[in-house]
Amino acid sequence: MAIETLVGTTLAGYTVRGKVGEGGTSTVFRADHATHGTVALKVLREKLQHDKTAVARFLREAQFGARVEHPNIVRTLDYGQSDSERYYLAIEWAGGEILDKYAEKSGPLSSKEVSEILSQICSAVQAAHDVGIVHRDLKPENVMYDPATHHVKLLDFGIAADTDAAPDQRLTRAGFFVGTLMYVAPEALSGELVGPAADQYSLATIAYFLLTGTLPYTGKSPRELFSQLLTQPPVTLNKAKPNLAFPVAVENVVMKALSKQPSDRYPAVKDFSEAFAAAAQTTAMASASIAQSVSGSSSQSAGAMPSGSDGEDKGGLFGKMKGLFRRG
Template sequence: MSLICPHCQRRYRPGHDRCSADDTTLVADPMVGRVLGGREIREFVGGGAMGMVFKAYYPPLDRFEAVKLMHARLAQMNRSAVDRFHREARIVANLRNPHVVQVYDTGADEDGHLFICMELIKGEPLSDVIERLGCLSPARVVRLMTQVCDALAEAHDRGVVHRDLKPDNLILETDRHGEDVLRVLDFGIAHDAEALQKTETGVQIGTPVYMAPEQVRGDHDAVNGRTDIYALGVIAYTMLTGDNPFLGRGLLDVLQKQLSFNPPRVDSVMPAVSPAFAALIAQMMAKPPAERPADMDAVRAALRALHETDE
């Protein structure tokens, strides 16, 4: 059973008995047993900047799902933003791409807190894979990037931009043949939290070390599919080297780097990376959006050309 600290409200999975922050004895999580969208909450899975994820049981289909309950502050979004949240979730629910985590339903609880019900997957976040392995081979990175392109291209065609693409939102599974299958999480969520986040912090929503310059500047009108291309370029650089090139001494340093710092080409850091692959990643991380590849289809075509060349 999931547990919670009655003092600081931190949640813990089974196996803990005291809060790591204040040493308070943990108690049963009141969320366990609640029903959201017909799903019975069973246990806490994890939390992030925008909400908490729970494992839940859906009796009509006799299956377990993931329910993401958005933080209370997102309930303050205006009506049009809430409507957009549900509309974009419906678009994602209609995507039939094997690299997109399936969305089943959305709603709001009695307090107006938004939630989204989705496929429960058992993979490992790409961020954990990078931390565990240090870096990935160029051939593997090409394959993983191609899978992300497959997911993003379809979403972009339907007008949905992720806006917060990062290794934490990419879940790596293994199919029955032992091959990598990368799944993309949280489509449609970052977009609808953006206005509120900007009001609270003055910074567009997104993870700073993966944010495109137009997000840093708060240029909402410039955010489009090329914004996700930039983030994917940074993710690729991080997978190949084990280090994010925009890490800094603090938030302001990171944001300034996103605006003005051009990292060394990845083949100068990792000689095993081909010049053509390094050039593609550099183009994806171009500061002006117009200098990046036109869309995910263009990135995917370039990756396939690299794969054919390697063979």
Template sequence: MAPSGDLPDELPPGTRLGARYVVHKLVGSGGMSQVYLAEHESIARKVAIKVLHREPSRQPRVVLRFQQEARAASTVQHENVVEVTDFGQTDDGRPFMVMEYLDGEDLGETLIREAPLSWVRARPMLLQILAALQAAHDQGLVHRDIKPENVFRISRMGSDDFVKVIDFGIAKVLARDPVPGRRSLTLTGHALGTPAYMAPEQCVGDPVDARTDLYAVGVLAYQMLTGRTPFEGKRSDVMRAQVYEPVPPMASIDPDIDPEIDGVVLRALEKLPGERYATAFEFADALFQDLDLESSTLLPGLRRLFMRRRRRG
């Protein structure tokens, strides 16, 4: 059990965490954790600090999964993955992780306000997500919870649509674990994830791999371009549909969607993993077809990035 301590549930401005960080303000809160804007005192650098709530901090398995999130994200060193730089405990025993501070909004907020998005705008964001996932998959990690709320938009490289993949909280460590001694925290037979973005194999608790994440990117592309996910409703109904029902073509929602784009997205949404793209690289190749490199400031750099990583691979 965590020590009781005297810290309030919401850390007040000025609270010191570890020997280096000073809390400025609460910027977000969820069922399991809070996120604070803080500062690395020695170098005056803004950081985000994610702190587990008091009750989850008393559950060893939750704490272990929180540690896995920090390790997983810190393993994937990529410009489109949030950087995790430190890990520690508050004075009353609540674990915290220190991340780069992102000034922007998650893609979910963007879609609520602006969906559907144009293909010209959606494609560079999808390519960045795939670049981040390829880097994670190269490290033997499957994210398993790609959704708009876990894609964060910031302004960088001349674009307001530079994205960072966040929240590796339920990441699956594959058998070829690159970090000695790291445990997989997956519960066999349990479906972890967000139903609207879960692949069929994930819904039924079967083994997952990189193609599971690519299904979620397919759902995300579908939502960005149509304003809705393929299946909506109660959790159980959506999971059943993911397994058994065909995905309606995007053209059934918006007849103006290019059939070739529809086909690219629908391949990512195949029920059987073997019929989807095998890798994020392959999915990206399909997105790069007929590409006007002048349509986004990010696209030339993304193309060079994928080509360089492919040569190294």
């Protein structure tokens, strides 16, 4: 049965209501189930039903999802092979919108909001690391975010790796890297199995993107980007865009996690998350202090001043005060 004709049918007890997305190996549907309610139903493409590697990756995603239980990771509810021999994976239906779309619409985001989002993603990733799983494909497109509740759900363990797996159990051939080039750590480009530090690099890239609306490398083609990742340092946070300025504490945290050498990053994802949260809190406190100190003189000026992602004014008194953030 063609994948398009699944809508309106029942697969392994799931009534398929509509198509919500697709990737290179599978298609995702919204479906209803008598016990699980509304779910996201992931179905392996028919042409890959007999591809041993594709099937192994699909089933591994299901197993990893079942292995890691965390409030910020979509729950794996069910998986297997239907009577029609279609491989399927049913996961929790996550509300909200894809983080990438939210950031494009609402960004650049403030350090405070980025901290709220990042801490949840990092908590989920740390839980995976604690049981020996490296995600390897962390990016805004793999995160659901509900702006109303500020709740985050991490998706897609499709190319995750077990750090304890023997070489002959790995599904990625030596010399081939997996992941998304814009968010992948430099060490992954060698094709060797990466560790938790690679996920930290990807998380730092996500933070950079949410704060600035751009990425730490400017390559316009895969070849150029590949070369920059291997040979050049990332663009520092305060040089990402001319109209944005960040406290040195926030910049230092992000750039440390973007270090080319894994050993130069934070010891663990949770350490990166805590450092970013502390820097963001310092930023918020400094902003509040400045706002309070000038409130008494606000009656002497008229009109609102333009502000950046963290509320820094680009002119007038706040523009002069921006130097305090850079030094502190």
